Amino acid sequence: DIQMTQSPSSLSASVGDRVSITCRASQSISNYLNWYQQKPGKAPKFLIYGASSLQSGAPSRFSGSGSGTDFTLTISSLQPEDFATYYCQQSYSTPYTFGQGTKLEIK
Amino acid sequence: EVQLVQSGAEVKKPGESLKISCKGSGYSFTSYWIGWVRQMPGKGLEWMGIIYPGDSDTRYSPSFRGQVTISADKSISTAYLQWSSLKASDTAIYYCARRDYASGTSFHWFDPWGQGTLVTVSS
Numbered sequence: 001d002i003q004m005t006q007s008p009s010s011l012s013a014s015v016g017d018r019v020s021i022t023c024r025a026s027q028s029i030s031n032y033l034n035w036y037q038q039k040p041g042k043a044p045k046f047l048i049y050g051a052s053s054l055q056s057g058a059p060s061r062f063s064g065s066g067s068g069t070d071f072t073l074t075i076s077s078l079q080p081e082d083f084a085t086y087y088c089q090q091s092y093s094t095p096y097t098f099g100q101g102t103k104l105e106i107k
Numbered sequence: 108e109v110q111l112v113q114s115g116a117e118v119k120k121p122g123e124s125l126k127i128s129c130k131g132s133g134y135s136f137t138s139y140w141i142g143w144v145r146q147m148p149g150k151g152l153e154w155m156g157i158i159y160p161g162d163s164d165t166r167y168s169p170s171f172r173g174q175v176t177i178s179a180d181k182s183i184s185t186a187y188l189q190w191s192s193l194k195a196s197d198t199a200i201y202y203c204a205r206r207d208y209a210s211g212t213s214f215h216w217f218d219p220w221g222q223g224t225l226v227t228v229s230s
Binding site: 001032036043044045046053055059077085087091095096097098099100 | 142144149151152154156157166167168169170200207209212213214215216217219220221222223224228
């Protein structure tokens with residue numbers, strides 16, 4: 001299985017801050033990397049595919065980058081609704097493993 | 108609107124069997140893979156497996172193979188996740204999700220997701 005490791009596990013930030021979350025794969029996955037957002041009590045919501053392609057409807061303050069084994073999700077200016085847990089997922093091969101999640105909290 | 112609607116919460120005893128469902132609507136159910144994801148209390152997302160309702164081709168995560176069975180009934184656009192003998196450690200929220208894709212590429216992702224089914228296993 002491909003292991004996905006996110007860092008940090010949690011992050012405190014303020015509205016308006018720029019934040020980045022890192023995801024590392026245990027082997028090269030090219031750019032087969034997705035990002036999801038999950039709020040408490042809700043199902044995950046798809047944000048980004050192919051490491052950097054924003055799904056239609058997602059705010060443009062979200063962006064993704066990376067290729068191979070190292071990837072980054074960046075939120076350019078945090079909004080109150082962005083405080084949530086973020087997961088990366090590789091879609092390179094089954095099982096399509098997730099990272100352990102990064103909880104983004106209000107400072 | 109593409110939608111996945113899951114069956115309601117379940118409370119079971121250890122050793123009991125269970126089958127939960129995920130009904131798709133608003134799209135061609137037989138043309139998209141459906142995946143299952145576990146989320147244990149306060150924990151992250153774990154990919155369990157995936158099924159193609161068109162021909163019932165199924166792939167399991169090694170962590171879940173032999174522990175659960177994934178199936179689908181295309182006549183009623185419904186996918187299932189079942190256990191033959193539940194354990195307390197099966198207590199979790201289980202999500203189904205459609206594997207969508209970008210035309211002309213190999214990129215795919217899970218969207219939309221069902222609302223989740225809470226399974227509680229307790230004596």
